[in-house]
Amino acid sequence: MTYRLFVFFFLVVASLIVPFKAESQVDTQDIVERLNHHIVPIQTFNPDSSFSDISFLESLLKEKEIIALGEGTHGTHEFFRYKDKLIRFLVTKLHFKAIAFESDFAALMSLDDYINGRLTKPRFFGGFPAGKETREILEWLRAYNGSKPEKEKVHIYGLEARGFGNIIQVVLDSISNISAPSKAVLQKVATTVHSSLTKKDIAALDSTVSSLKMLVTQEYRPAVHVHYVQLLEQEIARYLRSEKDRLGMRDKNMFENACWIQSQTDNNKLIIWAHNGHVSKSNIFWQDPLGKHLDKKCGSKYYVIATDMNHGKVGVMAKRNKELKYMDIYYPPVSSTRSYEYYFSKCFSSNFLLDLSEASGDSVLETFLNEPKEMRLIGGTEKPSDRKLSMSKCFDLIAFFDKTTAAGSR
Template sequence: MSVKRFLSSIIVYVLLYSDNLSAQKRPDPIVIILDEYIVPIKTVDPDSSFADIGFLKVTLKDKQVIGLGEGTHGSHEFFRYKDRLIRFLVAELHFKAIAFESDFAAVQQLDEYVIGRQDRIRFLGGFPLISETKEMLAWLREYNKSLPLGEKVRLHGLEARSVANITKLLLDSLPNLSAENRKVLSKICNIPEYLLKQQDIAELQSCIPSLYSSTTKASDKLPQRYIRLLEQKTAYILQPIRKQVGMRDEAMFENAVWIKEMAAAQKLIIWAHNGHLSKENIFTQVPLGKYLSEKYGTGYFSIATDFNHGEVRVHAKHKGEYKSRPVYFGPAKSAKEYEFCFGQARYENFLLDLNEAVKNPELKSWLEGPRMMKLIGGTPTPSESKLSISRCFDLLCFFRKSTASK
């Protein structure tokens, strides 16, 4: 090969290589449009000023139920930002009730702490009591200090996760229990749940009609809810696994409606996983959010959280046993994932009003997907289901990087 031809080849190669590099750096065309609609998340510090999210007062002013979702149960940023939004909703929009995807009896003990009836948290399980949520509980306790009981922020659980917890509540709240029912409840609440047999649950279930008959006064609304929680829990346990799918969301919806009706101004914040707060089916079961959307229409507002890559605290097998530990999830690699474009946006962390974004035809088509979105529960196995993010949620809080909750 001549020197001239060799040099020509080098020049062509360099030009082609440069073009490839430019193409790799050039963002996806949808990102350019996306950048026009996103608002930067300036801080996740719950103690910071609300100046940067003040615009949400207009967006949320007429909402009756606001769902605060989480794409994982173990991301530090999600918990901190949800704490910030809780404080905003309480201080600026006067929400007085918060319900958690947690055990009713366990959260009742946290409620006793935040309203000042207990000086220390009595932990019964069924709630993510970690560094991030302890800070939130301490803030709510301080906020409540100077308020009369009827104006204090109250906490609630959305389900009965523990047979023992709910039976103990019934034993404490129903002084007129028959000797036979008291004997059954006392026996069941002292058996570890993993040792309970179907005949134990069936025996407990058979007590329910007479439990209801012992609560006839107008003041018995709370004990009646305890009985209903027990009824939901026993029905769930006695069903085959394939029929249990969806029963949790249906029960949480019923309990959320009850909590909302009991709450001051009938306004409610719900803290749960994105998958439960979706306004459309993501999996085979109907989610809590869809029930809420059908009942309250535009009065229900669903906020999702999402991330591109980083560590998440999950229960994962390590050296032969399951433990809570950080697991790394890599960045999106395909345009079939929403995070692929979100991760290229000009702000690392941002808010996206999905209801506004879909007014742009190109963005509407992209946001309707369907595409994959990171949905991680308590284990390291993500969801494999596609969804339409703009149909499932109203607002997105996106973080480019997740760090494990503490």
């Protein structure tokens, strides 16, 4: 009797499991087949190639004012190369002339001087990812600007101040008539290690910034001088907050700075280069991202192209033997059906573009792209995020790469 009961229960359980597994396989196959009807294969990563494979983007993006180029990691060669191609397309075909990087404002000022011929060599200092791929972008921009009149030249900007040193040096070099006591405070903070600053130092800096605000607003000053002081003020406010609050403030600051940069253009067009987590239109983490603020302000004029990967090497900061080093870390293929990459990796093309709005015209894909799933997101360190997101609520277009390599050495 016991044996018969065992066999009975085994058959019941098996009858439940096998159809479920078969149904799951059918669902996966159906989704992949539907995706295959909408993906556009990426023919080449080469930024120097023609734009024939992305010519459809011209009509799709012609009315957009802010186009964000997201990245699923900060250290993937294919992401950077393809974003380079998209920048060249947006500059030459749609006349974008301003690019804002998730980088230090002062560091980008120097590089803007280089691409506009005011320096003979690029000067890299803290706050910009000076890898092989980004250097190639700078060289192309320099060559492009070299043949253009002043009003048609491209300018690059940083979206934030990273620490006090760089932005204080810009303030000291640019703003005249700063009092001797204020200069002394600025110089002390600029030359003090960030972690060694005291509350007294920050209080003195805060008071100095109040004086600077009066100085740059009471007298006739270039708009950029006011912005320098605002960047310094933002960094003080971030310094005084808890680590958690700083994260939320960072995206809000980048939003305010992006708006200022856009206001400096003559055609209201701006390209943003930042992590997917920052440019997303919806919350991925607890804080409201830069992209959510921009989406609220710009509506349909804001467009997000996110990059995604299945497996490969990524350049990240990793701790080994208690020391933080920049390393190439391999991430294996995604195997979970709870992840978008699982389905993307099974499509007929290894690398492709997917217009999420167009694909959502299919009711099955609309549900698939709207339901929260895991998406591979890796920041500056090696541990990936395990957050779920609704892809169609966060982004407009996905550039997917099945296998990737690490970005060039820095």
